[in-house]
Amino acid sequence: MNTNLPSTAAANSATWSQRFESALHPAIARFNASIGxxxxxxxxxxxxxxxxxxMLAHTGIISAEEGEQLVNGLEQIRQEYREGKFTPGVDAEDVHFAVERRLTELVGDVGKKLHTARSRNDQVGTDTRLYLRDQIQTIRTQLRQFQSALLHLATQHVETLIPGYTHLQRAQPLSLAHHLLAYxxxxxxxxxxxGEIYNRVNVSPLGSGALAGTTFPIDRHYTAELLNFAGVYANSLDGVSDRDFAIEFLCAASLIMVHLSRLSEEVILWASEEFAFVTLKDSCSTGSSIMPQKKNPDVPELVRGKTGRVFGHLQALLVLMKGLPLAYNKDLQEDKEALFDAVVTVQSCLEAMTILLQEGMEFRTQRLQAAVSEDxxxxxxVADYLAAKGVPFREAYNLVGKVVKTSLAQGKLLKDLTLDEWKSLHPAFEADIYEAIAPAKVVSARNSYGGTGFAQVRQALQAAQAKLAG
Structure with a gap:
């Protein structure tokens, strides 16, 4: 049984003006409330x-003494909340009314002056931006930690080779460090x-009022400065109804999850018996309830699954906003849970994937070496070898295609062909063909800027380190 239903008196006196003669139906009060x-x-x-x-005291709208009482009372509520002594229920409707009601209990009628020249509309917009500013900074710090884990792992595997794929078919061998640095x-x-989105979050709507500003002589730039906002909304309608910043954040959050999910998918494949490129450690994997031999890649699988959750929040907010007329509408209450959950999801996934890279898996270098030698x-x-000796590339390309076809039919790899067999294919082949097609040589030769050549990878590692230090 729900024991937190608002009383008629509470609903009438705490929330609405004398325009209303009766309280909300208890079920509607619960439906309407966002305090949860x-x-x-x-x-x-x-x-x-x-x-x-x-600001109210600074502009003379209230006295300096009243301003001090309000500030001190609000700080007391902060301490009560942190100590678990302030736990408002559904009768408060939302956090804003809960704070104002408790403030009035603490400082008396002066608490009723706090809402002068302010609406819940600009208040909630301000709160949300303050919240998101902090979360963006936290996620950016986590991204740096994730990058550091990638960089540390890449540094250890510059000359470790891994098959590179297109269409999930073997394409060309790569430096494992090069592969990790892509992420x-x-x-x-x-x-x-x-960082770019932070700049658009960091704009204050406070002082926009319900939608049209206020008749009081407020100083919006003063409150913006106190709250470390870079500026203020130039249009009050836009100030209370804008959620572009939240949508942009969810777009960025979705892209973070795309990248984590792509890496997760590769780890899942690499950990399979079919690939066997990595071994999962016990700290980041689980077993089966009936199959004792199993070791499951739970971390990357959960990250891959949670990606759709963040995508859903982005889609939900886009749909929420697409038909809203100016200015504030109650629909906008629905932005909070999507935003809060996306923040928690991204932060938890970044933390989990960083731990996985740091201590949850180990590359099987011997298996990787064998893999790049058996395809x-x-x-x-081979085509590049011939082209370097003057054979037109398209001609060389077609020739090598025939060589691969013949080798497959004979159960051979290119490295297994004798020099006589090479020469019978084209007189340009010499004994140095074997060195040219050795996996390490194949990788190191791709020394174009941004390529997988070992020299390029070492330069890329230095550049990545500089980005982290910058």
Missing amino acids: FDIQLIEYDLTGSQAHAR FEMSQRDWERL FSNATD
């Missing part, structure tokens, strides 16, 4: 309210993208 999730904004609500109180670059874009991924290098 927007309590997460309480510290930001208190900080924003303290800035607003200081470093994706994460770098994620880090930079969040035809050096076929392009």
Whole structure:
């Protein structure tokens, strides 16, 4: 039985003006309330309210003494919340009313002055931006930790070779470090993208009022400065109804998850018996309830699964916004849970994948070496060999295709062909063909900028280190 239903008196006196003669139906009160999730904004609500109180005193709308009482009362609520003594229920409707009601209990009627020249509409917009600013900074720090783990692993495997794939078919061998650094670059874009979005989050709507501003002589730039906002919304309608910043964040969050999910998929494949490129350690894997031999890649599988969850939040907010007329509508209450859950999901996935890279798996270097030696991924290098000796590339390409076809029929690899067999295919072949198609040579020869050649990879490692240090 729910014992947190609002009383008629509480619903009438705590929330609405005398325009209303009766309380909300208890079920509608529960349906309408957001306190169950927007309590997460309480510290930001208190900080924003303290800035607003200081501004009211600064502009003379309230006295300096009243401003001090409000600021101190709000700080007391902060301490009560941190100590678990302030736990508002559904009768408060939302975190904003909960704070205002408790403030009035603490400081008396002066607490009722806090909402002067302010609406819940600009208040919730301010709280959400303050919250998201902090979360973006946390995620950017986590991205740096993830990149550091990738870089550390890459540094250990510059000359470790791994098959490279296109269409999930063997293509050309790669430096394992080069493969890992591809994810470093994706994460770098994620880090930079969040920095750009931070700038658009960091704009204050406070003072926009319900939609049209206020008749009081407020100083919006003063509160923005107190809250470390870089600027203020130039249009009050836009200030209270804009959620572009939240959508942009969810776009960035979705791309982070795309990158984590792609790496997760590769780890899942690498850990399979069919690939056997990595061994999963006990700290980051689980077993089967009935098959004792199993070791399951739970971390990457969960990351891959949670990716769709973040995508869903982005889609939900886009659909939420697409038909809303100006200005504020109650629909916007639905942005919070999507935003909160996306933040938690991205942060937990980044943490888990960083741990997986740091201590949860180990590359099987001997198996990797064998893998790059048992296929035809050096076929392009045979064509390049001939082209370097003056044979037109397309002619060389067709010739090598026939060689591969014949070798497959005979159960041979290119390295197994005798020099006489090579020469019978084309007189340009010499004994140095064997060195040219050796896996390490194939990789090191791709020394174009951004390529997998060992010299290029070492330069890329230095550049990556500089990005982390910058």
